[in-house]
Amino acid sequence: MSLRVRLLLMFGGIVVITVALVSYAVSVGARRAFERADDQRTTAVSGQFRREFELQGQSVSLRAAAIARSQSLRNVALSLSAPGGDPAPYVNLAASLAAEQQLDYLEILSQDGTIISSAQWPARFGVRLPWVDEVPDWNRQAAFLQNEENPQGTELALVSVRVLSAADRGFLVVAGQRIDSSFLRSLALPEGTRVLLWRPLGTGRELEDTQGTVNVPAELKPMLEASLRERMDVGRIVHLDEDGMYTAHAIPFTGLDSKQPLAVLVVASSRRELSDLQNRIRNTGLLVAGGGILLSIIASGWSAARISRPIEELSFAAQDVAAGNWERKVHADSGNKDEVSQLVASFNQMTDELLRQRDRALQAERVAAWRELARRLAHELKNPMFPLQITIENLMKARQQNSPEFDEIFAESTSTLLAELSNLKKIVGRFSDFSKMPVPQWQRVNMNHMLEEIARLFTPQLASAAKPIKMETRLTSGDPNVSGDPELLRRALENLVLNAIDAMPDGGTLRMTTSASGQNVAIEISDTGAGFNEEEASRLFTPYYTTKQHGTGLGLAIVQSVISDHGARISVSSRPGEGTTFRMEFQRTPAKQTSDAAMGKA
Template identity: 35%
Template sequence: MTGGLRGRLLAAFVLVAVPPVVLLTAAVTALLARSFAQSGDERLRGAIAAAFGQMDRQLRRSAAEVTAVAVEDLPQQRPDPRALTTLAQALGRNRALPALEIVDARDRVVSSRHWLAGFGLPEQDGLFPGDDTLRVERVNEGYGEAERLALMASRPSLLNGSPVLVRGGTFVDAEFLSELSELTGVRLALRDRVRRRWIAPPSSPLAAWTEPALAGAEARGEVMLGGTAFRFSAAPRHPDLWLVAALPRGELDRLTGLVRGVAFGLAAAALVGAALAAVLLSGRIARPVRELADQSRRVASGDLAAAVDATPGDEVGELARAFNAMTAELRTSRERLLQTERVAAWREMARRLAHELKNPLFPIQLSIETLRRAWNEPGGRERFAALFRESSDTVLEELQSLRRIIEEFSEFARMPRPELRPVDVGAIVEQVLALYQARAAGVRIEKDVAPEVGTVSADRALLARAVGNLVANALEAMPDGGTLRLRAAPAEGGVVLEVADTGPGLDEEQRTRLFTPYYTTKKGGTGLGLAIVQGIVSDHAGRIEVQSAPGEGTTFSLYLPRDPAAVVSSPPVRERSA
């Protein structure tokens, strides 16, 4: 029972503590995962802002250098027309402008640092409508030409007295984006929506993104590229030119997984610690209840000396004090009951003994009075002689009956204490059946002794006598034949022996008085047989039960512990109706 109480306390702890911890851990993990995702988005937006800031700084520096070329450098130049092809190269190197060109009023290239082959040709730059700082410049590349995005500043000037336009700036190419990617720690690329191409480092996975959905003021989400999931954020430098920043989703997943593992590990450790505390607390809570249950079992087994240590100031202490008061009251009541039962038993015994003694004394009295009358009558000597033999036989017969009653009473009063030895229960059954086999004419005998019955610690002679008395009663209850059943089976801590008959059975009053000394339902019986059986069973710390009803036969059940010395006291006899 206390184990069940402790288990219920632990189960209550699990129901109360575990779900909130699990839910809280899951919520914290989800919150952290969301926070990491938001942090990743902020990191991507920060990288875009940093890239745009770097582009703006490059543009401002380029504008200042282009202004210096237009205002300071060109007006002082008087180049030979044959030296114009190298003019832009010299000026660009001096001003650290990778892209520099001089265009005349008819948009023809006068000189170019990055497109030497364009001398005298119309300018062929790609434009982004509404933003003249973004230009796709033709450049020399190997033995051919290519197009590269550049941030360009423009300033008017004079060359040899003729108006020209000076354009210069920095290329926004794979090298530029690689440097920014290393600086920000994210993958960066530019998407030219007009020309449907990417400007990205050679190893960038973003170049494999064929149709990015880029619109509005900002775009973000996730995309699968080359078998790898990326979280991206994008912002327009121009409606037709978007800067895209991306991070592999695996980095966020690994970080989230690490945090989730740590969180659940800490939660598990907390639960284990709390569970250990719950085990200790439940043990402390259940300990007085367990002690109370143990002492209750002692009381149930008949030991009314059981008591519980009462803890002051709590409900369990009040229960313990009530239990102790109850057992004290039970002890007092038992003493009163035993005293009352002793008086009642002696009165009943005296009444039965007086009745048994009165039966033979009355014929003795009549015989003596008859002899005295015959002796005192005139001429009655002859009649006295005739009556003497008959009366003396009656007196001797009744004296023999008195002697038998006294011997049975003496035997009942002097029942020997059992000498306990290991006794084979099956052998006892066989011994009793062999003894009463001759008296069982017309009675069918059924025997059922379980192999695992084994032995009990008992007095062999007394146990055989108890079983024999029950078998004798059963046979006497079936004068016209019937069935006698003997059964032996193991029970908790002992053995159960059953003797059953198919006789007329007993009513409730008979069952109640069945074990009272000198009470009998048989003609000529002394009423001591079952009282002796009860005494033997009680001396073996066992108990006897009877189950019977009129017309349904009677079954006596003897419970014998395997070790009577281990039993505190034997429970009382119980009668059960069928």
């Protein structure tokens, strides 16, 4: 992933995360503010309901007291208190008094709770109401909720009871006002707020709002039942109508006994305002995020122009240096003193120092190589020079003494001289071969076929030896072809085979293996000889180093040079007593061939 893409992702990520966090914080803050406002609205509406309830109760109580104090009712009470008083003529009295005082419910009871007259249900004449005995002094009792029965069913009413005494007898006036949608309409509701009243008992149209009776929504009923069962406020988010979701609070109201709630007030606040606000926040966040991403693209492009380009140039320059072009330089902006410019300056300084170090190393290597060459030449030439000197001295001595055996001595000496001169020629030839390694002539080489040819060449010789060596080949079934010089590769492989044979004077197994994987072909030549220790193995490819009694120590150095010229690598693994394995890894089209071809075209 490029630096430009990383900068874009970094800037874009910062913008998106920041916008997301801000949007989330604003959304959470808005939701909490809405919930606080909703609690305040619920408290205000429920408080208004209670105040309206108290006002209506006081009004009902005043009208009930007015009826109890009226002269007409007092005359009725005196008539009924007389011996033989008959209540039948007064059955419809309550209806006229209720109409006069604008009451929905009105009943006149005797002291024991027997109905004398009922405005809402005249047929209940003579029915006794036992609940009137629960309060010792009704004149001090405030208005309360009561389920009132009528021919149509049971309705919720705000009821007040007052006592009338006449001729040592008591009478009760039970006055009431219906609690329904008209009562709810008297409440001043905030915008987006609905108020509903639910009665567990009733005509079946149990839920009422300001417009009338409505069906109980499926999501609301569990909350109502929970408030009724627990006798406590319950709040939930429910779906009430097409306006969407509401935050609803259910508040139970009890009757005279304060045990079982007779009604549940529902205050529901629409969440549309919150939803719209959250949508605006989300849309604004998306807009800001989009703008931020656009700005991040511009910022990343600008940053990349100042940062990534010099770094990319540094990367390419480092690759060139790794490929051997140590003179590679990177342009540095002299007017800029930031970290990237300092890095470029340090890179150029590094390449300058590498060039100086390389020159010093090359000079030191040349001196060391000439010294080693001189030492090796002196060592190799010293052995044949001594016989030459002795032979020539013997010839001179025989000639001076006029020895009769001079001809015989001359023939023997010249034979010795020729043999040692031939040895000197071979030594010089080996050094000459090492110094004049030819350039590979590239062509397609099948490594399986080459190893099979080498095996056919050495197998008869190895099998007929006094201590035979077994030759094994394990060739890959994949593509064994590489690009190389078949003559140079054959010389290198035969050299390794000869070394393996020399390592097994007592016989053993020589194994040649090929394997192919992707663009690589590997060759292994293994023996079961004495092997090398770690120090010896690390010096095997050093020129002039040998562990044998004969040889110049140039064989493996030549092998390494050939393998290196083919863009391949050679390694050795060995343990004393377990044998040695040489492994060569080739590329099907080595980079060295590509560079040589490019140089040839140039």
